[in-house]
Amino acid sequence: MAHFRLSDAPIDAVALQSGLRDPRAGACASFEGWVRDHNDGRAVDGLRYEAYVSLAEAEGAAILAEALERFDIVQATCVHRVGELAIGDLAVWVGASAAHRGPAFEACRWIIDEVKARVPIWKHERYAGGDAGWLHPGP
Template sequence: MQVRILLFGVLKDLLPDQPDSICLEAGSTVDDLLQTMQARFAQYFTQTGPAAQGNLWSSIAVAVNREYAPATHRLNEGDEVALLPPVSGGTENPHVALIREPIDTTAVVAALKQGEDGAIVTFDGIVRNNTRRRRTLWLVYEAYEEMALPRMQRLAAEARAKYPIRDVAIVHRLGHLEIGETSVFIAVASAHRAAAFDACRWLIDTLKKTVPIWKKEHFEDGAVWSDGEPFPAELTPQVHPKPSPEPLR
């Protein structure tokens, strides 16, 4: 059977020759697919060592048809399978968006605020001019948009269920960003400040770990995909190498 393969972030650079689809035996699982990918690209890691290969395959998450899937998930003909490096539900919320133009933070807050709110807590993620003492020139953000936006919507719904807040806004920028521009903006409206602070911190921390958005940093001496925060353990199907067959005697 044929399944479609999507690569994002650093995986596109590490596995540049990966075709758009891969052929697997009927009844194959996510683990089988990862085993096949690992074997196919083993030659790449002869230059970087086995540790690099282990780190790659143990850190990715897998989405099948835009939903995270465990290693045991059985694949079907025509499935869309996305391999996601660490990054860096409910009713749709009109304040949740992925955009490519500059984020108007003042307009986001104004659209969210209502008379019953006693507090608006915001997080404004800004492009800084350095990373680990290297001068940053600009950033590029990309996303698995068909999955990222629903995940952001789900986070907004989960925050409203988890904390005594009224509403939230989550806006993430994609594409080319200059130093000083806002990359992600989160606002939480609540009657009381404590719940708004707690929800805002939870939203940005969870977004960074679970929403498939990646950052490429461009420096004076090159460009790299930023190391993302690890996915939660339950989202990363681990590859368990299969024993090699014993040689014929």
């Protein structure tokens, strides 16, 4: 089973990881992406994520379905925030469970890379000094 969703509320990583538990799984790998205080040598004060919701949800679901086919995993989940975020906030969470750690790690890395490349989510960073800029896509 795979789940992708956008959230305008804080991400509960513990609950998401718990949702990946399965008797067939002996491993879980996860990735957390946090809002950092800098980008390309500039101080960042905060950011806002915006998404084309229906397309983002459809493409995110397609990525997770592909991950289930490509990797020997049991389950996968990805939640990406939208809206205003502060420095240190959890912006995206990806998790994959599998019988063994290798496929869980590989799937988790592949999912976040594909989400960043394919899902229509845009980041509007606010910089120290008052200016701002849009970013997408990017690793």
